[in-house]
Amino acid sequence: MMARFNFYAGATASAWLLATLVIVAELIVPFKTLLKTIFSHHWIGKAVAITLAFIIFGFLLKEKVSSGRFNESNIAWYSTIGNLLAILLFFVIEYFV
Amino acid sequence: MRDFVLFAHIILGLALIAFPILIITGLKKQSNWLKPFSILTAAVGWILLLPSGKLYLTFYPATKTLINAGSKPWLHSILMETKEHWGLLIPITATVAAGLVLTNRPEESKRWWILVIIISILVGVMGRIIKMGAV
Numbered sequence: 001m002m003a004r005f006n007f008y009a010g011a012t013a014s015a016w017l018l019a020t021l022v023i024v025a026e027l028i029v030p031f032k033t034l035l036k037t038i039f040s041h042h043w044i045g046k047a048v049a050i051t052l053a054f055i056i057f058g059f060l061l062k063e064k065v066s067s068g069r070f071n072e073s074n075i076a077w078y079s080t081i082g083n084l085l086a087i088l089l090f091f092v093i094e095y096f097v
Numbered sequence: 098m099r100d101f102v103l104f105a106h107i108i109l110g111l112a113l114i115a116f117p118i119l120i121i122t123g124l125k126k127q128s129n130w131l132k133p134f135s136i137l138t139a140a141v142g143w144i145l146l147l148p149s150g151k152l153y154l155t156f157y158p159a160t161k162t163l164i165n166a167g168s169k170p171w172l173h174s175i176l177m178e179t180k181e182h183w184g185l186l187i188p189i190t191a192t193v194a195a196g197l198v199l200t201n202r203p204e205e206s207k208r209w210w211i212l213v214i215i216i217s218i219l220v221g222v223m224g225r226i227i228k229m230g231a232v
Binding site: 007008010011014022030033041043044046047050054058071073076077080081083084088091092094095097 | 146150153154171174175178179180183184185186189190192193194198200205208209212217
């Protein structure tokens with residue numbers, strides 16, 4: 001069961017989806033409103049979406065995806081770190097611009 | 098109610114710093130408790146969303162109003178916005194780390210446990226700064 005779940009694929013999908021949802025929701029107000037309408041709060045909507053992405057991509061992408069340095073372990077690692085920094089950077093830019 | 102949720106938030110947050118440290122120290126010894134303890138730690142990451150969500154959705158709006166009316170609106174616009182979203186990746190990161198331990202890849206799990214510790218510390222520090230700035 002555990003071997004069938006690709007934790008790296010799930011983490012990669014969640015990280016990219018979270019940063020995307022954060023940026024789109026801030027820039028397109030109707031989208032943030034839509035999340036609020038469906039989930040009662042945009043934060044809950046994002047939590048549900050990235051959890052589902054983690055589960056779905058973890059189960060769907062069971063095969064290892066490796067190509068030199070860009071193996072799935074490093075892709076998940078740098079996606080997570082990169083998207084965490086992107087979220088911080090976005091809010092810094094949004095505040096000052 | 099608010100105090101209970103706040104204490105739960107702090108205690109579970111501290112557990113997400115302490116537990117991964119214990120796990121990392123136990124990785125080399127291949128201790129028997131590693132797998133169940135890793136599951137427990139990942140579970141703590143998910144459970145933490147409950148008090149976090151309650152504090153953010155029910156009690157934070159009043160603090161937010163106070164912050165935005167004051168001289169340091171960046172406390173909300175930058176720190177709180179970042180904190181509330183980084184926190185969503187903590188359970189995912191902890192689950193990846195636990196999953197690697199469960200699938201017998203303890204060495205690979207190490208950097209993910211370290212990431213759980215770092216995010217938890219940073220989120221905690223941001224929370225403290227926001228709290229101090231709001232009063």
